[in-house]
Amino acid sequence: AQSVTQLGSHVSVSEGALVLLRCNYSSSVPPYLFWYVQYPNQGLQLLLKYTSAATLVKGINGFEAEFKKSETSFHLTKPSAHMSDAAEYFCAVSEAGANNLFFGTGTRLTVIP
């Protein structure tokens, strides 16, 4: 069985500060891991994905995430927050080639000017 836990339903950072959104996964097989962003009243946009290649994955908008097998984590980071980063972020896990995508409960990021 696969699952995702996102610690912190709400994270607030100051503009220009480091963004760290936490994601831990559970999977009985090597996972594929994803981060999606959702702006109000919109669908989900893929930020980045891990597919068993390089453990440090770079995505769009300056975000990156590192796959740490020993910690079963895939935390999302960005060195300097922008106001436009304010949104809901979802971590998701699936098996290679599988249809199902299991989502975490989401983390709402607020950026304080």
Next chain:
Amino acid sequence: GAVVSQHPSWVICKSGTSVKIECRSLDFQATTMFWYRQFPKQSLMLMATSNEGSKATYEQGVEKDKFLINHASLTLSTLTVTSAHPEDSSFYICSARDATGLASTQYFGPGTRLTVL
């Protein structure tokens, strides 16, 4: 690339009527599409998996006779909410699976907000 559209983006209907939502993959072929439901401030809940040319697979607790899914082509899947009631009001999001490349990634549509009066 990998754009998914949904239509309509917003619909308001009377209780008892049926509403059809379309999901299209614009620049790739999607043998598999997914329908999700999202309640306010909550995560996405998978409702069903739609495979082109075959019957959809519904998740436990989702009424297949109420949420009719048709995947008639490699670029179009439709969700019809039959005899809608106020409790069906929600944000419905579809996604399409891009089966090419090393990882099967789902690309999401912009969502459809359904309000049933």
